[in-house]
Amino acid sequence: MKPAAFDYFAPRNLDEAVALLAKHGEDGRVLAGGQSLVPTMAFRMARPAVLVDINRIEGLGHLSAQEGQLRIGALARHAHFESAVTPGPLGALLARVVRHIAHPPIRMRGTFCGSLAHADPASEWCATTLALGGTLVLRSAGADTREVAARDWFQGVFTTAIRPGEMLVEVRLPVLGPEWSCGFAEFSRRAGDFALAMAVCALRLDRGLIREASIALGGLGGRPVLALEAAATLLGQVPSAEAASAAAEAAAAHCDPHSDVHAPAEYRRDLVRAMARRALAQAGVA
Amino acid sequence: MNWVGRRLPRTEDPPLLRGEGRYVPDIALGARAVRFLRSPVASGRIVSLRAPAGLPPGALFVTAADMPEARGIRPALRRFEYRAVEQPILPRERVHFMGQPIALIAAESAELAEDLLEQVELEIEAEDPVVGLEAALAPGAPAVHALAPNNVIVEGAIRPDGFADAMAGAVHVVEFAFRSRRQNATPLEGRGGVAEYDRATGRLRLAASCQMPHMLRSGICEVLGLPEADLQVVAPDVGGGFGQKMSLFPEYPALVWLARRYRGRFAWIEDRYENLIASAHSRDQKHILRAGFNAQGQMVALEADILADIGAFSCYPTTCAVEPLMALAEYPGPYKIPSYSVRARGVLTHSCPAAPYRGVSRPVITFGIERLMDRAAAAIGLDPVEIRRRNLHDVFPAKSPTGFTLDEGSYIEALDEAARHLDIPAFREAQAEARRGGRLLGLGLAVFNERTGYGTPAFAARSMEIVPGYEVVDIAMTPTGEVEARIGASPHGQGLRTTLAQIIADRLGIDPLAVRIIHGDTDRTPYGWGTFASRSLVVGGGACQIAADRLAAKLRRGAARLLQCGEEEVVLRDGLAVTGAGASIPLREVARIVHQRSELLADEVGFNLAESGSYDPPGTFSNACHGCIVEVERETGAVRILRYLVVEDAGRIINPMIADGQVRGGVAQGIANALLEEIHYAPDGNCLSATLADYIPPTCAEIPEIEIHHLETISSATLTGAKGLGEGGTIGAPAALCNAISDALAPFGVDIAEFPATPPRILALIRGRRAVWEAA
Known part of the structure; x- marks a missing residue:
C-alpha cells in the first residue's frame, strides 16, 4: 500500500496550475484535499505520474452567493458548509448534507469541487449538485473557460466529462428562494461510511401545489441519477404522504442499483424507496 | 495497603x-x-x-x-x-x-x-477452487490437499450410550440450524x-x-x-492481538x-x-442443533453437528482443530444437559487459514445454545429467563457432559441480576406500546460460562503435539529495593504490567511502582506461553503470587535476623519489615545488606533475593449474563442498540478499571461480530473484503454505553481468586443481540439464524424473502 512514484508540483497561481495540467495531459491530476485520491494512489488503483497541488493558490477557497448563484471555489472544504453558507433552503440543505460526509478530520481537508471531480458513486455532493441542477466551471491553459451542466458531467464510476488539461475551478448552485423546500436522506452501515443509497430532493411550491420537483439518487453503484419518473409524479400534487409514497415507489421501480459485499441490489431498491420518502418528508411532503 | x-x-x-x-x-x-x-x-x-x-x-x-x-x-x-x-x-x-x-x-x-x-x-x-463449506463437502469435490481426500482435516465425535433413548423421551424437540460468517480479528496494529x-x-x-x-x-x-x-x-x-x-x-x-x-x-x-x-480468519462455521426438553422445560438431550471452514492450512501451534473441537467440548456451557451427542469437523477450503480469535468458537456456540433456548422457550411457552433458570447449573462443583469440572460460579445469580437491571416487565409494556405504533423493539439475553486460565492438563487432553499451559515467574529484589519479575506471559495491550504489579505489591508490602514486570523477550524471561485463552492474569498472576510469597519469606528471614526477632513476628508493609513490637527496617536496607554485606545474612538468605514461582492450574470457569434492548427499523433493517449491560463474574477483580476495559473492548468486538464484520469470498476464491471500507469494524458511533456489573465468586480453582475475563465480552454479544433482534422480529414469525445480522439480512426476513443462506 505504497503509491507508485510521481512528480509533485505546487504552483502559486491558477495559470501555472493549468499550464502544468496542459503539459502533462492525462498523466496529471489535481491534488486538493486528497481524501479520496491519496488512498486510491496507496492502493495503486490511481497512479498519476504528476500531481498538481493547488493548495497554495490564493483565491480558490471562495464561497459566495452572487446573481442568484452560490459559487463554490475549488478549495472550499466540506467543513465550511457545516453552518449555512447562504440564507434560505440551499444553505440549510448543504448544512444537512455535509454531516453525512465521512468524519470531521476528513471534512476539514476534503473539498466540494474535489468530490465532484472524483465522482464517487456515493458522493453526497455529486447527488446534491445533480438534484439542484448545478453548473461546473472548468479552466484550461490560455484562460479558456468551459461550463458543463451537472446532468452532463457524470458519466460513470469515477468518470466525468472533464477533458485532459482541464481543472474544475468552481461549482455553481442556484440559490433557492423561500418557495423551495429540500430534503436529504441516506443509509450507511456505519456513521460516516459511503452510503448504500441516498436521495436528495428540491421542490418548488406555488399556492399549495408542487410546481417543480427534482430528485437525485446516489450510492447505487454507477453515477448519481435523476429520478425523473418519481419527480414527475409530484408535479401538480398537494404535498401528502400518498404523494410521497407514490414518488418513492416510482424512484425504487425505475432505479438500477448494483450488488456488492454490503448489499444486494434488491435491498438497495428498498433503501431508495425509504430514503426517497424520508427526503420528501423533510421537504414537507408527508 | x-x-x-x-x-x-x-x-x-x-x-x-x-x-x-x-x-x-x-x-x-x-x-x-x-x-x-x-x-x-x-x-x-x-x-x-x-x-x-x-x-x-x-x-x-x-x-x-x-x-x-x-x-x-x-x-x-x-x-x-x-x-x-x-x-x-x-x-x-x-x-x-x-x-x-x-x-x-x-x-x-x-x-x-x-x-x-x-x-x-x-x-x-x-x-477451480473449493470455496465455502458446502462446496468442500459436495460429493466429488476436488481435494484442497491430497492428504485429506474429502477435505475433512479433523473430525471428533462423542456418541454416548443411551442418547437415542434420552432424545426419544423428550416432550418437546427444538431444532436450530445456523451459520456464523467469517471474521478477521483486525488488531489496530497489524x-x-x-x-x-x-x-x-x-x-x-x-x-x-x-x-x-x-x-x-x-x-x-x-x-x-x-x-x-x-x-x-x-x-x-x-497494538492488540486478539489471537491473530x-x-x-x-x-x-x-x-x-x-x-x-x-x-x-x-x-x-x-x-x-x-x-x-x-492474516488469520475465524468463525466460519455452520451448526445444526437438535435439543429435547421434558415437560418442565429442562433439556434432556442435545445433539450438535458442527462444521468449521478452516481455510487452506492448519495453524501452528494450536492446529485448526481449535475451532471445531472447542465447539465440540464446550457446547453444553452453563447448562445441565444429561445426554450430549456431537460430531465436529474441520473442513479445508481454498481460503485464508483460520486461527484463534478472541473467544474462538465460544461466540458461535453461545449464539447456538442461547438462540436455541429462546426458540425452546417460545415452543414450550416459557419465559426466556425461566427456561434458563430451569437449566442452569446451580450446584458446584459441577461436571459437564464432556468431563469438565465447573468450579464455583454464579450462573443463576448473574441471570437474575441482568433481568432485574433490565426491568423486563416494564420493557414488555414498552415493547407492546411500540408495536402498536409500528416500532420494533426487542430484548435479548445471553448466559454463558467461559473456560479460562487452564494449564497443561487441559491442553494435554487436546492431544496437541505442543502442550502449553504453565507459567514460570522469576522474581528478584535489586540492591536498591525494587522488584523485577520476569514473566513468560506476554501482554498485547491488556495492562498486565499494572495488574501483576498489584498482585506482587500486596504480597511484599511494597508500592506497585516499585515492581517492574519484564516481559516479551526470550533473552530475559523464562520459557512461557505468552497471552491467549484468558490465561495471563490467572496463570501468570498465580505464578507471580507464588514467587512473591517465596521472596517475602526470604525477606522476613533476613529482617528477623537483622531485627533480632522470630521470623513469624515479621510483617511486610509499606516497604518495611515490621515486628509486633514496632521495630522496623526498610526492605531496601535488607536488600542492600543481602547483596553488599552478605557476611551479615548469607546464612539466612544466601547471596541473593531471587526466587522462582510456577503455576499450572486446572482451569476455572468465569460466567456472565449479557442483556440488551434493540430497535429494528422496519423500513431498512437497521439495528439500534438502546441498552447493553453485562453482569460479569470473573472472581476476584484485580483492577476494576482494567477489567471494565476488557469487557467493553470485548463487547465492541462482539457487536462487530453480531452486526457488522464479515469476510466475503467471490465464487472464484477472490477475497472481496480487502479494505476497511469493505470489512467494517465498528467505530465509537456504533458502540453504545455499556453498563457493567461485577459479581465476585471466589473459587478454589485459582490461586489469586481471579478468573479470566479477556474474551467474555466477545462471547456474549452476538447471542444477546441476535436474541434481541429475533424478539423484535417476533411479529413476523422469523428469527436470526445467520450472523452478522446485517440490515439486508434482517430486511429479507421482514419481507419474507429467501434468506441468502438457508438452513439445511
Missing part, C-alpha cells in the same frame, strides 16, 4: 498516550524493507516465477528455490483423524489461497519493493517484524508484534533448523532466514490489505 481491587491507572499508558510507545515499525527504521508477492488466485499451479528484470543493487528476490533447507510449518495433533497438512514458507509448486506469500522482495524502501513486486514475472495456471543478524555474536534477533515470543522462537527454529539459543525473539509494544498474533505465519521464518543468509537487517510491516486477506 491492599493494591488488589483498586482502580490503579495503567502504568503502561503515559508513554503510549505521549506517542512514545515502541512498536515494531518504530524499531524498523533503517532496515531493508520486505514485501511479499502474494497469490492473485485461490488455487493454482506455479508455471514460472522469475525475478524482475534489472533488480537494482541491494535489492533481493527470494523464492522457495533459494531456501531449500527451510521446512514447512507442521502443526500436529495426535488424535481426531487429524491430517498433518504442511504449510510451506514459500510454495514451490502450488498456491492454496488468495494472498498466500509466493516470493519476497527486499529493497531500500517499501515503495521500491512494491515497484519491483509489480515487475516479478509470475505465471500461474489457475485451477503483524510485522524486524530481523537482524549480529555479526559480533552470530546470533539472530527478531522483534515481532506477537503474543507468544517463546513459542514463536520455537516455531521458527523448528522450521529453519536453528538452535534456540541463537535466536532472540522480542515482543515490543503490541499467536500463530506462526510464513512471514516470520522468511524474515529470519533473510537476516541470517544475508547477515543484515530486514523489516516487514504488514499493511491492512495483507492483514485482511492473509
Whole structure:
C-alpha cells in the first residue's frame, strides 16, 4: 500500500496550475484535499505520474452567493458548509448534507469541487449538485473557460466529462428562494461510511401545489441519477404522504442499483424507496 | 495497603498516550524493507516465477528455490483423524489461497519493493477452487490437499450410550440450524517484524508484534533448523492481538532466514490489505442443533453437528482443530444437559487459514445454545429467563457432559441480576406500546460460562503435539529495593504490567511502582506461553503470587535476623519489615545488606533475593449474563442498540478499571461480530473484503454505553481468586443481540439464524424473502 512514484508540483497561481495540467495531459491530476485520491494512489488503483497541488493558490477557497448563484471555489472544504453558507433552503440543505460526509478530520481537508471531480458513486455532493441542477466551471491553459451542466458531467464510476488539461475551478448552485423546500436522506452501515443509497430532493411550491420537483439518487453503484419518473409524479400534487409514497415507489421501480459485499441490489431498491420518502418528508411532503 | 481491587491507572499508558510507545515499525527504521508477492488466485499451479528484470543493487528476490533447507510449518495433533497438512514458507509448486506469500522482495524502501513486486514475472495456471463449506463437502469435490481426500482435516465425535433413548423421551424437540460468517480479528496494529543478524555474536534477533515470543522462537527454529539459543525473539509494544498474533505465519521464518543468509537487517510491516486477506480468519462455521426438553422445560438431550471452514492450512501451534473441537467440548456451557451427542469437523477450503480469535468458537456456540433456548422457550411457552433458570447449573462443583469440572460460579445469580437491571416487565409494556405504533423493539439475553486460565492438563487432553499451559515467574529484589519479575506471559495491550504489579505489591508490602514486570523477550524471561485463552492474569498472576510469597519469606528471614526477632513476628508493609513490637527496617536496607554485606545474612538468605514461582492450574470457569434492548427499523433493517449491560463474574477483580476495559473492548468486538464484520469470498476464491471500507469494524458511533456489573465468586480453582475475563465480552454479544433482534422480529414469525445480522439480512426476513443462506 505504497503509491507508485510521481512528480509533485505546487504552483502559486491558477495559470501555472493549468499550464502544468496542459503539459502533462492525462498523466496529471489535481491534488486538493486528497481524501479520496491519496488512498486510491496507496492502493495503486490511481497512479498519476504528476500531481498538481493547488493548495497554495490564493483565491480558490471562495464561497459566495452572487446573481442568484452560490459559487463554490475549488478549495472550499466540506467543513465550511457545516453552518449555512447562504440564507434560505440551499444553505440549510448543504448544512444537512455535509454531516453525512465521512468524519470531521476528513471534512476539514476534503473539498466540494474535489468530490465532484472524483465522482464517487456515493458522493453526497455529486447527488446534491445533480438534484439542484448545478453548473461546473472548468479552466484550461490560455484562460479558456468551459461550463458543463451537472446532468452532463457524470458519466460513470469515477468518470466525468472533464477533458485532459482541464481543472474544475468552481461549482455553481442556484440559490433557492423561500418557495423551495429540500430534503436529504441516506443509509450507511456505519456513521460516516459511503452510503448504500441516498436521495436528495428540491421542490418548488406555488399556492399549495408542487410546481417543480427534482430528485437525485446516489450510492447505487454507477453515477448519481435523476429520478425523473418519481419527480414527475409530484408535479401538480398537494404535498401528502400518498404523494410521497407514490414518488418513492416510482424512484425504487425505475432505479438500477448494483450488488456488492454490503448489499444486494434488491435491498438497495428498498433503501431508495425509504430514503426517497424520508427526503420528501423533510421537504414537507408527508 | 491492599493494591488488589483498586482502580490503579495503567502504568503502561503515559508513554503510549505521549506517542512514545515502541512498536515494531518504530524499531524498523533503517532496515531493508520486505514485501511479499502474494497469490492473485485461490488455487493454482506455479508455471514460472522469475525475478524482475534489472533488480537494482541491494535489492533481493527470494523464492522457495533459494531456501531449500527451510521446512514447512507442521502443526500436529495426535488424535481426531487429524491430517498433518504442511504449510510451506514459500510454495514451490502450488498456491492454496488468495494472498498466500509466493516470493519476497527486499529493497531500500517499501515503495521500491512494491515497484519491483509489480515487475516479478509470475505465471500461474489457475485451477477451480473449493470455496465455502458446502462446496468442500459436495460429493466429488476436488481435494484442497491430497492428504485429506474429502477435505475433512479433523473430525471428533462423542456418541454416548443411551442418547437415542434420552432424545426419544423428550416432550418437546427444538431444532436450530445456523451459520456464523467469517471474521478477521483486525488488531489496530497489524503483524510485522524486524530481523537482524549480529555479526559480533552470530546470533539472530527478531522483534515481532506477537503474543507468544517463546513459542514463536520455537516455531521458527523448528522450521529453519536453528538452535534456540541463537535466536532472540522480542515482543515490543503490541497494538492488540486478539489471537491473530499467536500463530506462526510464513512471514516470520522468511524474515529470519533473510537476516541470517544475508547477515543484515530486514523489516516487514504488514499493511491492512495483507492483514485482511492473509492474516488469520475465524468463525466460519455452520451448526445444526437438535435439543429435547421434558415437560418442565429442562433439556434432556442435545445433539450438535458442527462444521468449521478452516481455510487452506492448519495453524501452528494450536492446529485448526481449535475451532471445531472447542465447539465440540464446550457446547453444553452453563447448562445441565444429561445426554450430549456431537460430531465436529474441520473442513479445508481454498481460503485464508483460520486461527484463534478472541473467544474462538465460544461466540458461535453461545449464539447456538442461547438462540436455541429462546426458540425452546417460545415452543414450550416459557419465559426466556425461566427456561434458563430451569437449566442452569446451580450446584458446584459441577461436571459437564464432556468431563469438565465447573468450579464455583454464579450462573443463576448473574441471570437474575441482568433481568432485574433490565426491568423486563416494564420493557414488555414498552415493547407492546411500540408495536402498536409500528416500532420494533426487542430484548435479548445471553448466559454463558467461559473456560479460562487452564494449564497443561487441559491442553494435554487436546492431544496437541505442543502442550502449553504453565507459567514460570522469576522474581528478584535489586540492591536498591525494587522488584523485577520476569514473566513468560506476554501482554498485547491488556495492562498486565499494572495488574501483576498489584498482585506482587500486596504480597511484599511494597508500592506497585516499585515492581517492574519484564516481559516479551526470550533473552530475559523464562520459557512461557505468552497471552491467549484468558490465561495471563490467572496463570501468570498465580505464578507471580507464588514467587512473591517465596521472596517475602526470604525477606522476613533476613529482617528477623537483622531485627533480632522470630521470623513469624515479621510483617511486610509499606516497604518495611515490621515486628509486633514496632521495630522496623526498610526492605531496601535488607536488600542492600543481602547483596553488599552478605557476611551479615548469607546464612539466612544466601547471596541473593531471587526466587522462582510456577503455576499450572486446572482451569476455572468465569460466567456472565449479557442483556440488551434493540430497535429494528422496519423500513431498512437497521439495528439500534438502546441498552447493553453485562453482569460479569470473573472472581476476584484485580483492577476494576482494567477489567471494565476488557469487557467493553470485548463487547465492541462482539457487536462487530453480531452486526457488522464479515469476510466475503467471490465464487472464484477472490477475497472481496480487502479494505476497511469493505470489512467494517465498528467505530465509537456504533458502540453504545455499556453498563457493567461485577459479581465476585471466589473459587478454589485459582490461586489469586481471579478468573479470566479477556474474551467474555466477545462471547456474549452476538447471542444477546441476535436474541434481541429475533424478539423484535417476533411479529413476523422469523428469527436470526445467520450472523452478522446485517440490515439486508434482517430486511429479507421482514419481507419474507429467501434468506441468502438457508438452513439445511
